[in-house]
Amino acid sequence: MKISQNIKVAVDAVVFGYQQKELSVLLIKRGIEPFKGAWALPGGLVLENESLEHAVERELLEETGVTIDYLEQLYTFGTPKRDPRNRVISVTYFGLVSPNHFKISANTDAAEVQWFPIHELPKLAFDHTRILTTALQRLQNKINYQPIGFELLKKEFPFSDLENLYQTILNQKIDRRNFRKKIMSFGILTETDKIHQPSSGRPAKLFKFNAKKYKELEKKGFHFEIKFA
Amino acid sequence: MKISQNIKVAVDAVVFGYQQKELSVLLIKRGIEPFKGAWALPGGLVLENESLEHAVERELLEETGVTIDYLEQLYTFGTPKRDPRNRVISVTYFGLVSPNHFKISANTDAAEVQWFPIHELPKLAFDHTRILTTALQRLQNKINYQPIGFELLKKEFPFSDLENLYQTILNQKIDRRNFRKKIMSFGILTETDKIHQPSSGRPAKLFKFNAKKYKELEKKGFHFEIKFA
DNA sequence: GTAACTTTGTGTAAATTCAACACTAAATGA
DNA sequence: TCATTTAGTGTTGAATTTACACAAAGTTAC
Numbered sequence: 001m002k003i004s005q006n007i008k009v010a011v012d013a014v015v016f017g018y019q020q021k022e023l024s025v026l027l028i029k030r031g032i033e034p035f036k037g038a039w040a041l042p043g044g045l046v047l048e049n050e051s052l053e054h055a056v057e058r059e060l061l062e063e064t065g066v067t068i069d070y071l072e073q074l075y076t077f078g079t080p081k082r083d084p085r086n087r088v089i090s091v092t093y094f095g096l097v098s099p100n101h102f103k104i105s106a107n108t109d110a111a112e113v114q115w116f117p118i119h120e121l122p123k124l125a126f127d128h129t130r131i132l133t134t135a136l137q138r139l140q141n142k143i144n145y146q147p148i149g150f151e152l153l154k155k156e157f158p159f160s161d162l163e164n165l166y167q168t169i170l171n172q173k174i175d176r177r178n179f180r181k182k183i184m185s186f187g188i189l190t191e192t193d194k195i196h197q198p199s200s201g202r203p204a205k206l207f208k209f210n211a212k213k214y215k216e217l218e219k220k221g222f223h224f225e226i227k228f229a
Numbered sequence: 230m231k232i233s234q235n236i237k238v239a240v241d242a243v244v245f246g247y248q249q250k251e252l253s254v255l256l257i258k259r260g261i262e263p264f265k266g267a268w269a270l271p272g273g274l275v276l277e278n279e280s281l282e283h284a285v286e287r288e289l290l291e292e293t294g295v296t297i298d299y300l301e302q303l304y305t306f307g308t309p310k311r312d313p314r315n316r317v318i319s320v321t322y323f324g325l326v327s328p329n330h331f332k333i334s335a336n337t338d339a340a341e342v343q344w345f346p347i348h349e350l351p352k353l354a355f356d357h358t359r360i361l362t363t364a365l366q367r368l369q370n371k372i373n374y375q376p377i378g379f380e381l382l383k384k385e386f387p388f389s390d391l392e393n394l395y396q397t398i399l400n401q402k403i404d405r406r407n408f409r410k411k412i413m414s415f416g417i418l419t420e421t422d423k424i425h426q427p428s429s430g431r432p433a434k435l436f437k438f439n440a441k442k443y444k445e446l447e448k449k450g451f452h453f454e455i456k457f458a
Numbered sequence: 459g460t461a462a463c464t465t466t467g468t469g470t471a472a473a474t475t476c477a478a479c480a481c482t483a484a485a486t487g488a
Numbered sequence: 489t490c491a492t493t494t495a496g497t498g499t500t501g502a503a504t505t506t507a508c509a510c511a512a513a514g515t516t517a518c
Contacts (some may be wrong), residue, residue: 051308087277175478404506426515428465429465468512472505483495
């Protein structure tokens with residue numbers, strides 16, 4: 001049995017944002033070899049005394065300046081040759097950013113930082129395409145049984161934003177009436193007194209997600225769940 | 230930024246079995262400090278050139294002699310102080326073993342190996358109780374939307390075994406007629422010509438899970454899913 | 459050998475949920 | 489004021505879910 005193990009532990013994050021009716025991912029351009037100049041997920045090595053979550057948040061802040069609104073562990077990738085230099089296992093995270101926090105402030109760690117619509121992705125370094133695919137699947141599954149979609153919208157939003165968000169993420173049309181009926185039946189949206197004026201067309205009421213109400217209901221056995229053929 | 234990182238990478242497995250109408254977990258008694266003499270999940274350090282999955286299977290075989298019928302990654306635990314000696318992050322796995330493979334063959338690595346019904350668990354080493362809880366939740370969720378329950382039964386089983394399995398895992402009564410109707414409607418069980426004689430009572434037909442059929446249906450958009458209030 | 463017991467196997471009706479579908483309301487701009 | 493855009497709303501038939509009880513086929517004890 002080999003006594004001394006030399007494996008590096010990294011974290012990488014797939015961070016989604018929703019802007020201009022598109023789902024986007026936050027990427028950084030690598031400044032060093034290997035894959036110098038290629039786009040990659042933000043991430044880096046975990047420090048010896050920090051938690052994994054802390055490492056992700058730190059790297060994101062260092063590399064992109066973006067603060068994250070929702071974060072959960074995604075999957076751990078550990079194939080021996082995934083990094084050509086050393087054995088590196090990467091604990092990946094899945095993050096969501098609301099429109100308030102889109103703003104990027106790049107610095108030394110990364111030559112460039114950019115949001116990419118998921119239908120215009122560049123080639124990615126390492127196995128990052130696979131990681132991204134895994135994250136996308138997670139998102140597509142999870143919005144159906146957890147109210148995480150709201151993290152991608154402004155605090156107050158017209159109902160149609162929610163509708164479009166779901167259609168975009170799931171990549172399918174959803175019947176407007178049925179969708180609204182379902183969401184409304186949960187009782188987790190609060191109608192504000194504000195209204196939103198679209199560039200043209202009828203003004204819309206603004207709603208907000210009532211997290212407190214959601215938690216209450218959850219305790220009583222309520223389960224957020226939507227499904228559409 | 231700290232250049233040299235010294236973090237160990239381990240794997241641990243929560244392996245479930247179903248025997249005598251009880252859900253059990255495979256544990257080993259630790260032979261060395263820390264937590265010498267305490268029960269723990271099987272696992273150990275990953276070798277430098279092996280995949281994570283390989284590490285789990287190797288450790289399981291070395292420590293328990295049990296071969297696993299279903300394995301998937303569970304979660305990665307990496308809190309800095311979870312191991313009092315060094316920083317160790319543990320990539321945990323979730324495994325199922327069919328009755329054919331229950332037999333334990335202990336060896337040098339572990340002083341003792343044992344199946345514990347989940348309602349008679351001893352105190353566990355490290356953060357293993359938490360890992361186990363996470364695994365149990367995964368199992369409880371997953372049997373509802375993936376046909377993994379069959380991995381816990383013999384290849385051919387009376388329908389009532391399946392019924393009891395679900396009731397045991399979910400810890401609730403399920404209406405027998407509705408359950409059977411639902412499962413049968415999927416068309417993923419094949420009736421064999423054999424019958425099972427219970428110690429007393431009416432003999433039962435034996436069924437087997439038709440994995441090929443399941444995959445076919447899955448491709449056509451079928452989704453295994455059961456729910457019972 | 460029959461009565462008591464145990465386990466398997468099966469159907470229906472009412473309630474609920476889901477799916478499909480189209481028009482009116484309120485604003486803007488030409 | 490007319491054309492255009494987006495928001496907002498109900499109904500009906502189909503499908504699914506739930507609740508519920510008794511007969512069939514064997515074993516065991518007397």
